[in-house]
Amino acid sequence: FIANVIMVFTGAYTYLQWVREATFGTEATAIQSGGEQFGFEQKITGWSFTNNKIALSQLNDVRVKTYAYGQTRGSISFDFVLSSPWFLGLVGFKDAGTTGAGPYVHTWDLTTCANKIDSFTTQVGQCQGGTDIVRTLTGGIVNSASISTSVGELARVTLDTNYKNETLTSSLDSTPAGLCVSDHIPFTFAHGSLEFPDCTTIGEVQCVDITITQNADHIWGIGDSTANSAIRRLTEVTGKMKFSHVDKSQLIKLYAQQNNTLCNDSAGAQTLAAEQPTLTLKFDNGASSTDSRIIEFNLTGIALDDHNLSIEPNEPIFEEISFQARGATVVATNNTSTIPAAS
Numbered sequence: 551f552i553a554n555v556i557m558v559f560t561g562a563y564t565y566l567q568w569v570r571e572a573t574f575g576t577e578a579t580a581i582q583s584g585g586e587q588f589g590f591e592q593k594i595t596g597w598s599f600t601n602n603k604i605a606l607s608q609l610n611d612v613r614v615k616t617y618a619y620g621q622t623r624g625s626i627s628f629d630f631v632l633s634s635p636w637f638l639g640l641v642g643f644k645d646a647g648t649t650g651a652g653p654y655v656h657t658w659d660l661t662t663c664a665n666k667i668d669s670f671t672t673q674v675g676q677c678q679g680g681t682d683i684v685r686t687l688t689g690g691i692v693n694s695a696s697i698s699t700s701v702g703e704l705a706r707v708t709l710d711t712n713y714k715n716e717t718l719t720s721s722l723d724s725t726p727a728g729l730c731v732s733d734h735i736p737f738t739f740a741h742g743s744l745e746f747p748d749c750t751t752i753g754e755v756q757c758v759d760i761t762i763t764q765n766a767d768h769i770w771g772i773g774d775s776t777a778n779s780a781i782r783r784l785t786e787v788t789g790k791m792k793f794s795h796v797d798k799s800q801l802i803k804l805y806a807q808q809n810n811t812l813c814n815d816s817a818g819a820q821t822l823a824a825e826q827p828t829l830t831l832k833f834d835n836g837a838s839s840t841d842s843r844i845i846e847f848n849l850t851g852i853a854l855d856d857h858n859l860s861i862e863p864n865e866p867i868f869e870e871i872s873f874q875a876r877g878a879t880v881v882a883t884n885n886t887s888t889i890p891a892a893s
Contacts, residue, residue, distance in 0.1 A: 563677040565726035570892040575689035578671040580893035585727035589630035590736040599624040632705040633734040633862040635882035641695040658877040689714025700757035707735040745830040754794035787875040795867040826852035844883040851876030
């Protein structure tokens with residue numbers, strides 16, 4: 551007697567790829583011919599699909615009588631190593647052009663973007679032997695994106711997204727999207743630098759985190775349980791950074807925002823602006839020519855929220871600052887001539 555063995559498959563049998571949509575909620579035609587990966591070591595950290603069940607009761611009965619169903623909606627969160635810049639178009643940045651002839655310099659601008667939000671199609675294929683599962687998610691929108699790194703760690707990105715609807719098939723992509731190491735690089739903390747302000751590099755940075763929040767949402771209308779469109783609200787850029795406490799310069803910047811000469815030294819509020827002009831987080835592989843791989847986040851109009859210290863016997867002193875920015879641009883250098891288009 552031979553027992554039936556049920557095999558549990560791992561993520562090694564799963565692929566994940568995405569493409570920007572030409573029309574919101576319409577599956578990108580290139581999802582299986584021109585799909586992109588978000589970055590190295592992609593992970594799905596949370597995935598939910600709901601029809602918002604409504605339980606109905608009635609008089610003279612303690613039981614649920616029947617069910618109705620409301621808005622159909624999915625949510626999915628991604629985590630990956632910062633490697634490719636193409637996801638930037640999904641988080642509120644608009645393509646501001648490409649220059650160069652190899653390497654190429656691509657620029658995205660947050661300050662000139664329109665109200666329109668870019669949606670995307672995601673496909674997750676799971677090889678399950680004779681019962682393959684392919685889920686194609688349409689009308690995806692990014693609510694927030696966080697870019698972070700710390701000493702000894704990779705530079706990672708997390709995306710918090712929602713999507714309109716999905717389809718279920720069993721036709722796996724025979725050649726799913728991949729990332730070539732020669733075209734992309736998994737950035738780590740060692741590739742990073744932090745300049746604040748005006749090209750003054752901050753030394754011994756322990757960790758840094760930048761979050762771009764679009765406050766995006768789907769819009770429904772009578773006659774369809776799935777979303778008809780999507781909007782973006784106020785786009786906010788916030789973050790925090792932690793570094794060695796070596797002098798009072800960062801504390802004075804916070805004092806200056808109060809414009810109060812009583813709480814700073816002689817070089818305080820009267821000579822510093824109410825906001826800092828720039829903050830740059832740059833990841834650079836250090837190579838030249840067509841081997842150069844750079845992703846640079848340039849934030850402008852920086853307001854500091856707070857300054858935090860902890861002091862212990864015989865331990866190094868670190869300071870942590872939270873901040874908000876009014877504008878941002880991102881510049882990426884690589885050897886790919888064209889930013890992937892919607893399809």
